[in-house]
Amino acid sequence: MPKRPAQNSIRPWAVAFWLLVWQGASMLFATLWPNGHLLLASPVSAALRLGELAVTAGFWRAIGWSALRIIGGFLLSCCAASLLAVPASRWRWVRELLSPLVATVKAVPVASFIILALVWLDSRSLSCFIAFLMVFPPVYLGVLEGIRQTDGKLLEMARVFRVPLGRQVRGIYLPAVLPHFRTAVSLGLGLCWKAGIAAEVIGLPGGSLGERLYSAKVYFQTPDLFAWTAVIVAVSVVFEKLFLALVDALAGKAGC
């Protein structure tokens, strides 16, 4: 039986269609106004500009600069959220203590946090901090839910047979938590890149992807704007795929 595409899968023909629409709109703008090509750069000019940028050292430095901070914030947040979910699952007061914090981070607009954080931190640490904040609630709540759904009967069995904690974690907790962790991380990865780059655009730390994006806007270099946007999307997608593959490999090893 032929494999049916997933409901939200991206089909090449649909991508080609929208690229053509983009190209058409760009050509229309260029025809209607003298500097119309500046209002909407064509996909071809964006791709050509991306090619030019990709051979420069500054391009890779900017990617490295932002990726280091955003991925660093993401990883730190995953560790902190997972570690805090453990006592929160055990003691109600820890859960209650963290609950307003998590609710606040979820409810407050990211721009407010960015501006507030700019008061406390220098712009170079901003994207790391914002990525940390964005990832914390979904990962904390996901891991907490996973621990709470761990089969209590299996834990009793392990207790009777005096199975050491390390083995209980690998055999009972990990298979219960990893599916929740994966869902949370998938959500958090998208959020942390969007919010991290937004923080860089506002904070303008030198050498970051956000700064390049902002400069492109200021100097009306729309091909650059699209090229840098494509780079940000590509880097976030590649990291998401790599990290989720790592989680899946871990889940496979745990037998999930």
Add this chain to the structure above:
Amino acid sequence: MELQVHNLCKSYGGETVLRDVSFTAGPGVTCLMAPSGAGKTTLLRILLGLETADSGTVRIPADCRWAAVFQEDRLLEQLDAMGNLRFVLGKDFRETAASALLGELGLGDVGNKPVRDFSGGMKRRLALARALLAPSDILVLDEPFTGLDGENRARALACVRRAAEKPVLLVTHDEADAADLDAVLLRL
């Protein structure tokens, strides 16, 4: 090794489940028989340290090791039979002994198959194998023969009989099990 239980009482929300239960179990099979809901599983849970009694005492040596077949199989579904045994036994796991016992219980050819693909009877026998292989001083078996056909029940009985050099507490509804194991009958 001897297990001594004195005047054990337990109630839940005003409903008495165990009232002054006393018995002594030495080496051999002691068969607990009672109608459903009479507190057999509660008694086993208290003995295993999973619940506390309202009153009464359980006398066992402080370093007593328990092994159990629970009312449910309580297996790690994502692992295979050997993985489940390894999980509980740790450094005490011996592949030869595990394979031999699985073979005796009719599970010789499914050692590497995930437990989630096992039938109910296969899971029950694996849960029994786990309890028999674990180093223990007292063995607690809560209806270990449920869902086993005649041949597999006979195999399981033979393995339990061999383990009866230590105290074995067996919960069953079937008096034939008690008779086949020369068990001391204890009616709650």
